[in-house]
Amino acid sequence: MAKRIDVSNVDIYYGAFHAVQDVSMTVEPRTVTAFIGPSGCGKSTLLRTLNRMHEVIPGAHVKGRVQLDGTDLYGAGVDPVAVRRVVGMVFQRPNPFPSMSIYDNVAAGLRLNGVKNKGVLNEAVERSLVAANLWNEVKDRLGKAGIGLSGGQQQRLCIARAIAVEPQVLLMDEPCSALDPISTLAIEDLIGELKEQFTVVIVTHNMQQAARVSDQTAFFNLAAQGKPGKLIEIGSTETIFSNPTQKATEDYITGRFG
Amino acid sequence: MSTRSPVPQVTSHPARPRPAAPQPTGHGVQLAEISQAGDRTFRFLAGGSGVLIIALVAFVGIFLLALALPSLLQDRDNFLFSRSWTVVGDELRFGIAGLLWTTVLSSVVAMIIAVPVAIGVALFLTQYLPRRFSGPLSFVIDLLAAVPSIIFGLWGLTVLGPFLRPVGLWVSGHLGFIPLFRAEIDPSSSVFVASVVLAIMILPIITAISRDVFTQTPRDQIEAALALGATRWEVIRSAVLPYGRSGVVSASMLGLGRALGETVAVLIILSQAAPGSAFTPSIFAGGETFASKIANNASEFDTPSKTGAFIAAGLVLFVVTFVVNALARIVATRGTARS
Numbered sequence: 001m002a003k004r005i006d007v008s009n010v011d012i013y014y015g016a017f018h019a020v021q022d023v024s025m026t027v028e029p030r031t032v033t034a035f036i037g038p039s040g041c042g043k044s045t046l047l048r049t050l051n052r053m054h055e056v057i058p059g060a061h062v063k064g065r066v067q068l069d070g071t072d073l074y075g076a077g078v079d080p081v082a083v084r085r086v087v088g089m090v091f092q093r094p095n096p097f098p099s100m101s102i103y104d105n106v107a108a109g110l111r112l113n114g115v116k117n118k119g120v121l122n123e124a125v126e127r128s129l130v131a132a133n134l135w136n137e138v139k140d141r142l143g144k145a146g147i148g149l150s151g152g153q154q155q156r157l158c159i160a161r162a163i164a165v166e167p168q169v170l171l172m173d174e175p176c177s178a179l180d181p182i183s184t185l186a187i188e189d190l191i192g193e194l195k196e197q198f199t200v201v202i203v204t205h206n207m208q209q210a211a212r213v214s215d216q217t218a219f220f221n222l223a224a225q226g227k228p229g230k231l232i233e234i235g236s237t238e239t240i241f242s243n244p245t246q247k248a249t250e251d252y253i254t255g256r257f258g
Numbered sequence: 259m260s261t262r263s264p265v266p267q268v269t270s271h272p273a274r275p276r277p278a279a280p281q282p283t284g285h286g287v288q289l290a291e292i293s294q295a296g297d298r299t300f301r302f303l304a305g306g307s308g309v310l311i312i313a314l315v316a317f318v319g320i321f322l323l324a325l326a327l328p329s330l331l332q333d334r335d336n337f338l339f340s341r342s343w344t345v346v347g348d349e350l351r352f353g354i355a356g357l358l359w360t361t362v363l364s365s366v367v368a369m370i371i372a373v374p375v376a377i378g379v380a381l382f383l384t385q386y387l388p389r390r391f392s393g394p395l396s397f398v399i400d401l402l403a404a405v406p407s408i409i410f411g412l413w414g415l416t417v418l419g420p421f422l423r424p425v426g427l428w429v430s431g432h433l434g435f436i437p438l439f440r441a442e443i444d445p446s447s448s449v450f451v452a453s454v455v456l457a458i459m460i461l462p463i464i465t466a467i468s469r470d471v472f473t474q475t476p477r478d479q480i481e482a483a484l485a486l487g488a489t490r491w492e493v494i495r496s497a498v499l500p501y502g503r504s505g506v507v508s509a510s511m512l513g514l515g516r517a518l519g520e521t522v523a524v525l526i527i528l529s530q531a532a533p534g535s536a537f538t539p540s541i542f543a544g545g546e547t548f549a550s551k552i553a554n555n556a557s558e559f560d561t562p563s564k565t566g567a568f569i570a571a572g573l574v575l576f577v578v579t580f581v582v583n584a585l586a587r588i589v590a591t592r593g594t595a596r597s
Contacts, residue, residue, distance in 0.1 A: 053485060058388070085487030095478035099500035108496060109486040158482070165486065 002029035002199040003069045003086075003168040005050065010064035011228075012045050014057060019045050021228035023064075025218060027169075032191060032200040034210035034237065037220030037252070042229025043203050046220075047171050050201060051087035052080040068168065085113065088167035092174040094154035096146035096161070102129075103142040105157055109165035124164050131197075132160035133190050152183020159190065163198065170194060172202040176209065188213050207253060211241050219249045322573040329566025337570065341537055343551075345567040352567045354574050356537065360545035361575070364449050364524065365517035367541060368456035373510050375457075376464035383465075384472040385494055396469065403462035411526035414455035419446035419527065426450055430542050442543035447529040450541045455523050460513030467512065471505030472498055504590035511586030515579050521549040530554075548575040 005027040012020040020042035027033045035043035048054035049062050052073060066073045073083050088109075096105045106125045107115075115121060125142070129135040134156040138149070146157055155175060162170060172191070176184040191213045194200055204210050210217055218234040233246045244250045332350045335342055340353025379399065383392045426445025433439040445451070479497040488496060529544035546554070552568050559565040 051485065053481065056481065056484060081487050081489050083487075084485055089481075089485035091478060091481060091485070093478055095476075095482040097479065097482065097496060097500065099503070100496075108483075112486055112488050112492055112496075161482075161486065 002197065004029050005169060005199065005201070006065070006067040006070075007046075007050075008065045008067070010046070010049065010062060010066060012042065012049055012054065012062050013060070015059035018228040020049075021230050023231045025231065025234050027199060027201060027216070029199050030195055030197070031215040032195045032202060032213050033216040033218065034214035035201065035203045035218050035220060036205075036207060036210050037229070037232075038222070039205075040225065040229070041220040041222045043218075043220045044173055045229070047173055047201060047203050050169065050171055051089055052083045053089060055080055085109075085165060086167055087169040087171060088162035088165065089171040089173065090155070090158050090162050090175045093178050094151055094158050096149075096154050096157050098145070098147045100146055101143045102138050102146050102149070102157060105146040106160050106164050109161060113165060125160075128160040128164040129157075131163055131193070132156045133186060133193075134160055150183070152179050152186055155179060155183065155187060156190065159187075159194075163194070167198065169199045169201065172200065174203050174205060177205060184209070207241075211237060217241070219244075219246070219252060221248050221252070319573075319576065322569055322576055325562075326566050326570035326573050329563045330570050332563060333567075343533075343567075345564045346561070350563060350567060352570075354548070354571050356531075357546055357548050357551055357571060358574065358578075359537075359539065360449060360528075361518060361547040361549075361578070363539070363541060364453045364456060364528075364547060365514055367450070367453035368460060368517045369510060369514055371454060371457035372461045372464060372513060373506075376461050376509070376513075377468055377506060379461075379465045380468035380472055381494060381498070383469050385490065385498065396466075399462050399465050402458075403466070407459060407520060407523045408526075410455050410459055411523035414451055414523060414527045415447070418455060419451045422446065422451055422454060426542055430540075437539050438541060440538065440540040440542065442538050442540050443529060445542050447527055447544065448540075448542045449528065449545060452524050452527045453541065455527060456517045456520055459520065459523065460516050463516065464506075464509045464513045467509035468502060468506050471502040471509075475501045507586055507590045511582060514582055514586075518547075518579055518582065519549055519575065520547075521553045525550040525553050548572065 007023055007025045007027075010020065010023045011018065023046060025033075035047060037043050045054060049066060050073075054060045054062075062074055068086065072078070073087075097108060100108065103125055106128050107121050110121060110124055115124075126135060126139075129138060134153060137153060138144075138157075146154065149157060155178075159170075159175075176187050179187065188209060191200060191202065195215075202210075202213065214237045216234065217237045217240040219232045219240065220229050221232045222229045233240065233244060233249045235244075240249060241253060244253065329345075329350060329352075330337060333352060334349055335351040335353045337353050339355050340351065341356040342351050342353060343356075344351040383396055387395065423444070423446040426448065427441070430439050430441035430445065434441055442448070475498045479501060480493055483493040483497045524547050528546065528550060530546055531544045548571050552572055555568060559568065
């Protein structure tokens with residue numbers, strides 16, 4: 001189920017604005033890769049190009065190649081909708097569909113894929129909620145509204161919704177930044193379990209979090225406000241946090257800036 | 259810790275001469291009452307405005323009831339179920355059944371036409387059209403709302419009526435076995451044409467409000483749907499429409515309110531049924547609505563009992579719009595409470 005991501009020489013633009021410059025990296029299957037760096041360095045933008053979500057903004061375009069197991073996501077004839085069914089995403093703020101029950105939220109992606117069979121849906125909803133460590137808390141109230149849950153539960157519901165369609169890759173854009181420490185811990189534990197099945201890429205502002213959950217860390221920086229963000233350094237999390245080769249990485253990790 | 263630590267400076271602070279306290283109590287902290295005159299004035303103005311609105315509505319209701327009651331008491335027919343309208347002479351025989359049917363029928367048909375179109379236009383403007391085109395097009399739709407109803411009436415009578423005549427003939431020719439579509443009069447001045455004109459008249463208000471609600475769909479809801487691999491239509495279905503549901507209901511009810519009360523356009527278009535003719539539910543019949551009936555006769559209010567009969571009809575219109583609004587609120591709040 002997990003796939004490998006190859007990013008080669010990617011430049012990202014919003015209209016005339018050059019947001020991210022010349023990024024190349026490889027993300028191995030069944031690993032967690034963390035993107036860290038100061039605000040505006042393009043880490044979220046890069047994350048969103050991995051499932052073509054940045055295209056929602058008018059004028060956004062990408063040069064270079066993003067490949068999923070060798071298939072170019074930006075190749076001719078590739079439908080962004082199809083890309084997003086393979087590369088799932090969890091957002092900064094929990095965003096369950098407010099008009100849907102817990103069950104319907106998890107089933108939403110499957111229903112988009114045309115799954116109508118009750119048995120298949122029931123099985124997928126339970127499996128996803130179990131995988132998101134939410135099943136025991138909600139199994140008696142699946143028909144209740146998703147937004148009635150706490151913030152941390154809502155975020156796990158969103159993770160369940162994302163993994164219900166069995167994506168190849170799971171992107172997480174600061175998934176804990178709106179959560180309290182206990183919910184954050186629950187999500188971090190969950191990420192550790194998810195990587196057994198999925199390739200996970202996570203953007204985080206919390207460096208301890210990056211150190212705790214990821215196998216590989218990429219540090220992004222920008223020369224100045226308005227300049228494009230760049231990938232400064234990527235390597236195993238252990239190396240980046242203990243023995244970075246770049247001065248900027250070390251400064252950022254030790255809290256001297258950013 | 260360096261020697262330039264701020265701590266010694268703080269400890270040296272009491273050594274400075276302290277400014278004289280303005281009051282003997284406390285340490286110079288003034289906790290006297292702050293003037294709340296502005297607060298009080300505003301509360302009075304806001305509260306007063308609220309009371310005024312309620313009083314106005316109550317006053318209109320009481321006025322209608324007070325003037326209608328004497329005529330209602332003299333009515334020899336059942337006011338709610340009779341279709342006759344004899345309001346001159348010694349014996350009053352009048353009822354609102356025919357008026358109520360024509361009013362409700364024309365408005366409901368107008369809604370059936372206008373609401374789907376309005377939702378479609380609003381979705382097109384907000385979800386499909388690039389912003390630089392949607393602005394001017396929205397403006398044109400808003401302009402439609404500014405066209406006076408007399409213009410719509412004239413246009414409906416002279417242009418739309420004849421234009422829709424073949425449509426009416428075709429529908430009544432093929433579906434005429436259903437009483438609702440039975441051909442009763444020339445279709446160019448029927449309830450059907452009045453409904454189409456009403457639909458055009460209420461289209462802008464429903465479109466404008468729906469458009470505003472749809473543009474406010476939270477970005478994270480749209481992204482949630484997109485990230486699951488939703489197509490544009492699926493985004494609309496799973497994020498935009500659920501979010502806008504109660505707003506669209508409110509918009510439709512505003513439109514319905516306007517359709518129920520519309521006077522001049524209906525008066526011009528609709529041909530009146532001959533007095534004493536049998537009741538027909540058809541949309542290809544003539545008739546009168548509450549508003550057009552009252553407007554048609556307002557110049558001949560010579561006796562209090564006659565005036566009272568028409569005011570009684572107006573009272574029913576007042577109650578109907580009230581009920582419609584109340585229902586709309588229940589529907590709209592149930593939509594949000596469920597979520």
